[in-house]
Amino acid sequence: LDDMELLVDPKVEWQQMYVDGWRILRDWFYDPNMHGMDWDGIRTKYEPLVKHVAHRADLDYIFGEIAGEMNAGHIYVQSGDQPAVERRDGGLLGAEFKREGDAYRVDKIFQGETWQAAFYSPLAAPGVDVSVGDYIVAVNGVSTAGAQNFYQLLENTGGDVVTLAVNDRPNARGSRDVMVRTVTSETQLRYLDWIEDRARRVDELSGGRVGYVHLPNTAGDGNRELFKRFMPQMNKDALIIDARYNGGGFIPDRMIELVSRRPLNYWKRRGLEPLATPAFSHTGPKATLINGYSSSGGDAFPYYFRKLGLGPLIGTRTWGGLIGISGNPSLADGGSILASTFRFMDTDNEWAVENEGVSPDIEVVDRPELVAAGEDPTLEAAVRYLLAELGKTPPVKVEAPPAPTDF
Template sequence: FVAKVKIDKPATWQQMFDDAWRTMKYRFYDPNMHGYDWDAMRARYQPLVEFVGDRQELLNIINEMIGELNASHTGAAPPPGGREGAVQTQHPGIEFTADEASGRYRVAHVYENGPADKDWVKVRVGDYLLAVDGRPVTARDNLWKYMHNQRLNRAMTLKLNDRPSEDGAWEARIEPVSTAQYATLRYERWVKERREMVDRLSGGRIGYLHIRAMDQTSLRKFEKELREFRNKPALIIDQRWNGGGNIEQQLLAILVQREYQIWQPRGTEPTERPFAGYFGRKIVLQNWRSASNAEMFPAGFRALGLGKTLGTTTMGAVIGTGSYSLIDGSTVRTPGVGVYLADAKRTNMENLGVKPDIEVENTPEDNLNGKDRQLEAAVAELLKELGAK
């Protein structure tokens, strides 16, 4: 049985445009549309739909129109799903650096718990990379064009040596990971380095944890690490580079607790009650990429008097958003919930940005040199508070 359907693309695109415009008109959190005449916006952009050639051009027009609102958490996007057969980079869990003297790539770092961090994989920092899957590689080559998902075998074969020659070379078979998994390996290394830095600078007196996202996985990790650091007199809560989610209530409900009893079993360490709380000095790190719920958190942290915030002003992108599906499966993000400070002015947090109590910025030079000026300042501030206690 075969059914044929003729789709009138121009009519479909016109309907999708009207639907997107209408959805924003009746779902946007601010009925005044941030002060813009939404009917006038339709009159300005609707005539362009006649000249649309494909779906992406239509979505571009819709996004131009929605952009007039100057609001975050918005935008039209095509249906989910990647292109079939698309080339995707895969990663062996190794960082390589070009060695000018030898004209080869050398191993600069092997990621802990990564695909190359196995007993049966022979690789060390300083080794030379000679070939990938049988193809010779030099430092003049774009290394990543050899590392993709188009190979016949799932495993990647690297030819390595402790010298830049074939004599004594060996092959290592590694099952590479996706870009998302590689990002997690890099993230875990970043966190570990900062925790070690805090331990070194504070003499082990200050704990450090990072909240990667405002999701349930990060909440469970936060609870676990808070218990690990409960006996330290001070704690750095780092939520830089956090794009948001919706757990700030749970985080603040934990941190706002106050010690009311101490249990002292015979022969063991005392335990403060409530057990899930943390009662030492605290400071929150934030930056320009702390967004959405990761802005509500430091704002609430300050409003509840839990401690100071340090870093740079946050993104200023705070709205509760949802999604609406168009006729072809494309979606329009529809922010329907405004977020306001509980102050006398009831300040709208959208396009505001949460200013830190202590302004410290990491410069591009700091990033290149591996220096974290914000973290150093946070340690110094907490040590000062501990000294005055």
């Protein structure tokens, strides 16, 4: 079918897709009453606009207006067949630079995790002879002297190997060539750096007594971070679970199960401390941090945390989007309008969280001027709370009694 061609009249197709999109929401939305909307009236209200559509994006705009009539989250409009400009990625080096004279000084190198592609940091890779304090004086033979911006020299080099002229002073004399492969995004590198900085702060503020885990979402990345950081810190006296900026994903029942585990018993072996079953659990006080970007699964995690009585929620109210998608038919040109097919209910048979969020037990606002100054008010409040709890109820060491001798 590679050579098959089809004549499409866009006006006719757009009209068909308008009706199909309206029908998809009618037939797949979780509430057949459509949240009380006159759904036939909605079709009539917006249909006159379709004849004025001049570009596929105009139809998406109309779909967005219809989706807004639902007063529900997780209704997504995704574009279909339309022209797009090919993206040419610039190269990035996983570092921050500062202009000094005609060169750029390496101010910071994000260490990353070179064994994971998403966390690969070019200047931190094995064998790359570049350090903080070095100067880059040319990229691919082009001097930095005439560059208005360092990244101007890395245009269209995303994922390519580039040659950096590196020196210990801001000029070309005596420089060495270093070859590195660029990346196209530093998002994960900067995220990892942010996590490590939060963990360091918690460790310093608590004298090593409080652990820290951040959950970026409730999908693969969030589960990875939980397993990676929870287990090594399970013996900390207290624990902070940071669900701020959690982008959701899946229902986090397995995540909350791990966090909420309690020892069922202990096993004493010769020469060893008593070992718990389950092997990985945390028994000390805990707190979960939340904000307005804790969304979807990021709403559910703190809700479950509170329901299980694991500790307080600290921060600001969550996003309020516990209504979900499970797939529905797409449109003729490959685009789609996704309908919310299920909604959260509590165990008292009431609607909850969707369109309202989860409110904190202790409200702390991360004021922008404080964040810009390098502070983290919510994190600092959580450390203070947990240290106070440890003062009230110090941890009790598990000790085995003497082995029995009288039978």
